[in-house]
């Protein structure tokens with residue numbers, strides 16, 4: 124069909140660059156890049172045909188959700204260069220199911236319909252797989268076709284990016300370097316890249332400090348940059364939006380609430396919905412809520428102050444939502460545009476609110492990671508304020524598996540989390556190994 128995609132300036136400067144080139148900023152204005160598709164070529168297929176094609180592929184077994192949308196993602200990567208773990212096609216759990224794990228949560232919080240997109244139900248346990256399969260596949264293709272010479276693929280990470288990069292890099296046989304803020308990621312997130320054989324550099328700084336270092340390394344040509352400043356990641360992540368619409372029978376929800384740090388994922392959500400709308404696959408955009416932790420809230424502060432141009436950096440404080448402990452978000456300009464296009468708002472959640480939201484969600488049968496807790500807490504605030512209406516259909520994007528955050532869960536139930544009054548704490552009850560004693564307790 125002659126489909127193609129290139130890197131172009133996000134702000135619209137002239138010039139386009141092949142996806143196989145190691146380029147991360149616009150040479151003219153030094154701003155962010157975007158992947159732009161040949162929309163005229165894509166539009167030769169009608170919205171109805173795209174829906175039918177995507178639905179056919181959804182029912183095929185052993186497929187990848189991301190690559191089932193490959194024409195919209197990276198159409199020129201050959202099949203045999205794709206590095207996949209079968210990412211995507213994650214459950215969208217709805218409170219409309221009488222016995223589902225969202226039902227009681229939705230009732231307690233007063234939602235008409237609440238749905239949770241379970242992006243953590245995936246190979247490395249977070250949505251980062253969606254973007255990483257695209258980035259590593261493009262690099263794999265570029266290296267094999269000798270368009271690119273890569274010594275190592277590298278990222279700064281709050282944990283989940285490094286886990287995903289290390290897994291996909293290992294699968295492709297490409298060397299991986301990850302830069303982590305020392306002592307600030309969960310044990311699981313640290314063990315993942317170590318297990319996959321990545322070179323793990325623990326730096327004495329925060330995420331923003333790691334980001335500065337890896338940007339400079341990539342500018343010097345020493346490593347290929349795998350952070351979401353590289354828009355290849357966004358191309359994969361945007362499939363979440365398409366999947367949400369698809370799982371709702373190609374209807375768009377009223378709201379999507381997404382926990383955000385570096386803001387690449389909220390931008391990806393917009394790109395996915397916008398592309399689906401432009402190609403006639405859906406008829407409108409949902410409203411967007413960017414959900415931040417109060418302790419790492421630069422986007423919230425900028426939005427509150429009425430800023431629609433840039434996001435002043437802050438120093439992010441510790442938060443249980445460690446993957447979004449970011450003070451200087453790289454994708455801020457993309458997220459500003461997303462808010463504008465989607466009638467968006469920014470909300471924040473305190474440590475107590477996010478922990479309480481997780482505990483309530485868990486009591487309802489979910490197993491919410493702290494970032495999902497931030498999103499649920501923010502959705503609750505918007506509902507209480509009436510911004511989200513009682514009959515709105517609301518999708519919360521759950522970004523990671525709760526299983527990665529055992530220390531957080533344990534800390535909650537042992538009442539050891541700072542600034543959190545754990546009202547739903549639940550601890551083991553020591554009893555003698557004696558039937559009568561146990562029976563007496565149960566009575």
Ligand SMILES: *Cc1c(COP(=O)(O)O)cnc(C)c1O
Nearest residue numbers: 283383384385386387388522523
């Ligand atoms: C990376 C990450 C986020 C934030 O995504 P951004 O694109 O940085 O805004 C949220 N939750 C989890 C679990 C993550 O790993």
Ligand SMILES: [Zn+2]
Nearest residue numbers: 132136149152
């Ligand atoms: Zn530019």
